[in-house]
Amino acid sequence: MTCRRALLGLLLAMPVMAAAQERGEPQALVDRATLAVQEMLTVGDPPAVEDARRLLRRARAVVVCPQVFRAGFILGGQGGGCVLLGRDAAGSWSAPAFYGLSSASLGFQIGVQDMQVMMLVMNEPALVALMDSQFQFGADASLSVATIGAGIAGATTSAAGADIVAVARARGLFAGIALEGSLLSARSGWNQAYYGQDLGPRQIVLAMQANNPGADPLRGALMRHGAAVPAPPPVVQAAPAQAAAAHAPPPAAGVQPGPLPPVARPR
Numbered sequence: 596m597t598c599r600r601a602l603l604g605l606l607l608a609m610p611v612m613a614a615a616q617e618r619g620e621p622q623a624l625v626d627r628a629t630l631a632v633q634e635m636l637t638v639g640d641p642p643a644v645e646d647a648r649r650l651l652r653r654a655r656a657v658v659v660c661p662q663v664f665r666a667g668f669i670l671g672g673q674g675g676g677c678v679l680l681g682r683d684a685a686g687s688w689s690a691p692a693f694y695g696l697s698s699a700s701l702g703f704q705i706g707v708q709d710m711q712v713m714m715l716v717m718n719e720p721a722l723v724a725l726m727d728s729q730f731q732f733g734a735d736a737s738l739s740v741a742t743i744g745a746g747i748a749g750a751t752t753s754a755a756g757a758d759i760v761a762v763a764r765a766r767g768l769f770a771g772i773a774l775e776g777s778l779l780s781a782r783s784g785w786n787q788a789y790y791g792q793d794l795g796p797r798q799i800v801l802a803m804q805a806n807n808p809g810a811d812p813l814r815g816a817l818m819r820h821g822a823a824v825p826a827p828p829p830v831v832q833a834a835p836a837q838a839a840a841a842h843a844p845p846p847a848a849g850v851q852p853g854p855l856p857p858v859a860r861p862r
Contacts (some may be wrong), residue, residue, distance in 0.1 A: 606788060621789040622809050624676045627661035629813040631711045635764055636820040647713070647762050649853040651821040656716035656800065658725070658779070659813075660696050662711040663772075664756065676699065677779065681800040688821075690805040692796040693785035696775035707737075710765045712774060721758035726796050728781050732759075732774040738772060764860055785830075786805040 636648055656679060657735065663675040678691035696712075716722045721738055724730055732740055741757035763772040787793050790805045799805040 628659040631661035654715040658714040660712040693782040715760045745765040750815045
């Protein structure tokens, strides 16, 4: 009897445990994405880090994949969880929408088993394309995708006209990755579990209708590292008259400027 009661209690608790796990997995991905943003935009070769920040300052949205892994050595399944956040005109970032990145042959460098990947979405058409339930890199000829890996420093000019720019890091160093043919798929169940309501990527990223305080550290990190660098204060130039007076030679010693005395008339 005792065993039956214990088994019945376990069966009744399983849905609750599954729901808690489903809520916990999205938050764990958000936390890892926050750490990835911090590392990719602060640690490493300073010129490379500054180039990544410069791209983020211009980006309309960003996809952060904190751990894209490889299952095999050269061939095999690869993928990982990702979050997509958009930025409005005032510079505020949306809550994250959840995605999965998958491919039969992601182009990793040989010997690399996992990477941190950040995809910078540079314009509105590219962001709208990601709103579909599935987006395949390379399938839309109107959208260009550039990847910047090893030697990122100074390489942003080659990606200046790209719609999506992917930056990857492995083992603390910027590294190469090929996204051609990879699929970025929306995770509707994760969105519902994280926000407690059925919201799609458009509502979360474009309309900014979702909110979860657990994503505030990620949004704050993007705001800090993606904020525009304040312009230096303007140089105030003196007026012409003031400038001339400032450069006029000083009067001779012992001579005081003033009106001349009247000339004495002869008697």
